[in-house]
Amino acid sequence: MKGVVVKSTGSWYIVRDAAGTLHRARLRGKFKLKGMKVSNPLAVGDKVEFDVETTGEDTAVIHKIEDRENYIIRQSTHKTAFSHIIAANLDQALLIVTLVSPRTSFGFIDRFLVTAEAYDIPTIIVYNKTDMYDDEMREYQRQISFMYEKIGYSSMAVSAHTNEGMEALTKTLDGKVTLLSGHSGVGKSTLINLIVPDLELKTSEISEFSDKGVHTTTFAEMFEVDPDTFIIDTPGIKELGIVDIPVAQLGHYFPEMRERMNQCRFNNCTHFNEPGCAVVEAVRTNDISLTRYESYLSMMHGGDNRK
Numbered sequence: 001m002k003g004v005v006v007k008s009t010g011s012w013y014i015v016r017d018a019a020g021t022l023h024r025a026r027l028r029g030k031f032k033l034k035g036m037k038v039s040n041p042l043a044v045g046d047k048v049e050f051d052v053e054t055t056g057e058d059t060a061v062i063h064k065i066e067d068r069e070n071y072i073i074r075q076s077t078h079k080t081a082f083s084h085i086i087a088a089n090l091d092q093a094l095l096i097v098t099l100v101s102p103r104t105s106f107g108f109i110d111r112f113l114v115t116a117e118a119y120d121i122p123t124i125i126v127y128n129k130t131d132m133y134d135d136e137m138r139e140y141q142r143q144i145s146f147m148y149e150k151i152g153y154s155s156m157a158v159s160a161h162t163n164e165g166m167e168a169l170t171k172t173l174d175g176k177v178t179l180l181s182g183h184s185g186v187g188k189s190t191l192i193n194l195i196v197p198d199l200e201l202k203t204s205e206i207s208e209f210s211d212k213g214v215h216t217t218t219f220a221e222m223f224e225v226d227p228d229t230f231i232i233d234t235p236g237i238k239e240l241g242i243v244d245i246p247v248a249q250l251g252h253y254f255p256e257m258r259e260r261m262n263q264c265r266f267n268n269c270t271h272f273n274e275p276g277c278a279v280v281e282a283v284r285t286n287d288i289s290l291t292r293y294e295s296y297l298s299m300m301h302g303g304d305n306r307k
């Protein structure tokens, strides 16, 4: 049978088959992942083939993992330790942000976008809580959206309280696997509750399996919106671990810098203090936004800058 992993604890998994039935599963034998030190060979979103057993605790045995189109990992802070794959095979990410109560910093948004670029996951920025905006705030939101749209990130404005924009948001998810991300308090849980029908039922269905296992930290869960549409929630993950990007390559993950870097005088330009830098010139003429450039510098200098 074929299925998708909807929950992973590292030692056993919950797999959803094509008909929507959940199976508790384990991996057959040892799967080795080339060139990666990871604590979990399988993650949420992985497409697998499995056999259903009729005896024993475990009901299914996974014997094949399909190649991943992409994946996100949580990097361990210790260089020697193992990383954890959070989720695989994502079609897109929705980054939920708020301009008020609380306010998402540009640094946070840009770090997410760089990470998503590195993982090759298209990202849409979703401004939630529009019901709290006054006219001035709405105008500000439009300006920020315009800034990000100019460099290729589309955006939506929604309110989980008034349902503004919710239809458009639901449409964006259609037929895709979408990662929902955002820092604490932006309304991610409230939105997921609106998007996923019978969320409580589905959560308890999944945790029914979980309770049979030893408690293990999980990093992500996949929920069915409809049979072709899934969202992945990453509870407890404040921020995607930024992949180790060498300074010389960081600019590649800023689309507006990437498209200009061939015009820099030096081909190894870091767009910092080199003469003849096309990026710095574009910042000077306002063709690259100053806040984006500031985020770049902050990341380049290893500034954590978590605000």
Ligand SMILES: Nc1nc2c(ncn2[C@@H]2O[C@H](COP(=O)(O)OP(=O)(O)OP(=O)(O)O)[C@@H](O)[C@H]2O)c(=O)[nH]1
Pocket (backbone or CB within 6 Å): 128, 129, 130, 131, 132, 158, 159, 160, 161, 162, 182, 183, 184, 185, 186, 187, 188, 189, 190, 191
């Ligand atoms: N005014 C307003 N409040 C909202 C909206 N969406 C969520 N909230 C409120 O924002 C608060 C945080 O919402 P949650 O859904 O818990 O946020 P979260 O992002 O899941 O936060 P964590 O649970 O900390 O990860 C709650 O008090 C919600 O009622 C909205 O569209 N408008």
Ligand SMILES: [Zn+2]
Pocket (backbone or CB within 6 Å): 261, 264, 265, 269, 270, 271, 272, 274, 276, 277, 278, 279, 280
């Ligand atoms: Zn340059």
